[in-house]
Structures are given as C-alpha cells and as structure tokens.
Amino acid sequence: MHLKTYTSTDPFLFENGASIDELTIAYHTYGELNEDKDNVVWVCHALTANSDVFDWWPGLFGETELFNPHDYFIICANVLGSHYGTTNPLSLNPRTGEPYYLDFPQFTIRDIVRANQRLADHLGVDKIDILIGGSLGGQQVLEWTAAGTIRIDKLIVIGTCAQSSPWGVAFNESQRLAIEADPSFHKGLPEGGAQGLRAARSVALLSYRTYEVYNLKQEESDSSKTDDFKASSYQRYQGDKLVRRFNAYSYWYLTKAMDSHHLGRGRDSVAQTLSAFSPQTLVVGIPADVLFPPSEQEFIAAHIPGARYYELHSDYGHDGFLIETGTLTAVISDFLKTTQSKSGKDITEKTYIATL
C-alpha cells in the first residue's frame, strides 16, 4: 500500500510526435494478483487526485469496502504529467538537467493511457477485470478500451464524456487564462503560477458543484453583512488548498489533455468506436453535473452494446462521484451481480436502471 515507482528507460513517444527519454510512473497496488490473473481492478484518477485511491475514494475503496484488497488486486497509477510522482513538467529533463516546465510535450488522454499500459506490462497484468474512473478518469477508461491494447472485462464510467465538449474546453481555457495571467508562470520556477492556480481552482469549483450545494453550505445567517461572505472565503480557501498540494504546470497540461479527448480522432467516429466495445459496461450520470451533463453519459450508454445506465442524484453535481460512495457501492454491487450471472453471455439489450 505504499507509493511505488517504475521507471522505463525506453523513450516514450507522444501522440504529437515528441518524445522523452524515460518515463517514471508512480502507482499504488493493494492486494495480490491471483493465479488466474483475473482479479484486477484498475482505477483511473481524475484531474488532481493521485495513485492512493484508498485516500481519495474512501467509501468505495478500502480494507472493508466493495473494492478491497482481499477480493481484488487494485491498481491505481498517477497519470502522466501529474504532480504525484509520475513524470511531469517539474521533472528534470535529462537532456538539459533542468525541469521541463513549458517545454514538456503536450500530451493527450491517449498518451496517459499508453503510460498506463506500460505499467500494466511491467506488472504482468494482461487482463483487467474492472476498469473504473470518473471525469478525466472516465476519459482514460474509454480511451484505453478503444485502444484495445489489453483485455478488459468490465467498465465503470462516471461523469465523463466520449469527446470533450466546447463547454468543457471553455471552462478549462478560463482556468488556463487565470494561470497564464500570473507573471510567475512564465519565469520557470517550481512555484510559478501559484496565484493563477488559486484562481483556476475557484473557477473549476463552479463547474464541480451546484447552486443548491452553495446555498446549503455557504448560506449567510448575518443579514447585516455587506462583505466577507462565506462563499468568498470558501473559494479562496479551496484555491489555497490546491496550491498547497499541486502545481500550475501539471494543472495547465492536464486540462489541455482533457480538451484533447475525442474517441473518434483518427477512427471512424465516436459512435462507431463505442459500438465496437465488448466489455460489460455501467455508465453513471449525475443530473446536477454541469460539466459533464447526463446527456453525455446517455450517449455513451446508448452506443456501447448492452451498457447499463444509472442516474446518481447528488446536490454536489460533478464532484458527487467522489462523495456519494454509499450509493455508488450499491449501484456497482448490483451491476457486478448482474454481470457475474451473465458471465460469458453476449448482452445485447440496453438496460436502464432508473433507481435502486
């Protein structure tokens, strides 16, 4: 359960043709790979999380949770370009001896997935029983399946999309504008862009949460107030909190990777790519998610043969996927029971689970 690293000294080629001489991947594993190698749960994390899934997805992953190390071999890799141990813009470029900063190659979700595949090869994993992720994690799940480089039996995708929307790109661009407006971002220092990152997190939160949850959590009781509102202090606090644990360069690049997500790029179409998927699939949409609205999940579910779709009601909106772990446990358990009973059979009927 400790952070591990794997360094591959084979050059890593990016989708855009750039390369780096070596790639380090930070990862966590929990449990053991069984003899049949058929107990792998691979978790793909979202924008600012890390490889310690027991830490950031408690309630769903843990010693006694649905995904536990006694029943499964759980793997989570810190994504390419992220701050938590995998090669990223603050890593030293062996060609210059200096951090890459903005010389880091622009990478895509496909590059992230190819880094995951490199780790799978290193770990001797040639079959994933359950591949799960939300948001940027869900983008990886879909892209890894489309890549077809490893056998995957079941997919669980939550609050994500098959192709980045103009709305999603606009949110990300607004956050990058905030980072770029911070002069320190351009000075080549590890803490460069910190104030911009603070503002970017404040913008991002507006896409992760809802009007309802702000009313619930940040309501003012003092009617005489004309300044210093709770909601203001909350935005500032959340910005500071991210700055303490993340860097502006990784954030800038990762939002660009999200923008690049398009399952149909270089393939027939998004719809056709999804319709060729063979894993049994559960898609979860959150009606209050303004960033990845349910229509995007319905599209995914409608095109993957036999996919099941569940609507998770959460006032938290997009971040509900990290918070509503009780409901997710129930929905996923139900999905797993159904898939076990249908093991080996071809599911052609799309089933909508309206409620549990």
Ligand SMILES: CC(=O)SCCNC(=O)CCNC(=O)[C@H](O)C(C)(C)COP(=O)(O)OP(=O)(O)OC[C@H]1O[C@@H](n2cnc3c(N)ncnc32)[C@H](O)[C@@H]1OP(=O)(O)O
């Ligand atoms: C190394 C690490 O930290 S691991 C990384 C952890 N994060 C991740 O992996 C990314 C995924 N996780 C997340 O995005 C988030 O943690 C979530 C969505 C799961 C939950 O969000 P949170 O920010 O924890 O919850 P919430 O929105 O309720 O905010 C609570 C925090 O805001 C503070 N807060 C609430 N209202 C206010 C206010 N009006 N003014 C100032 N602070 C406030 C609370 O005191 C609390 O502070 P704390 O986090 O220091 O305890």
Ligand SMILES: N[C@@H](CCO)C(=O)O
């Ligand atoms: N709030 C989460 C999810 C974003 O999709 C994060 O910071 O990673």
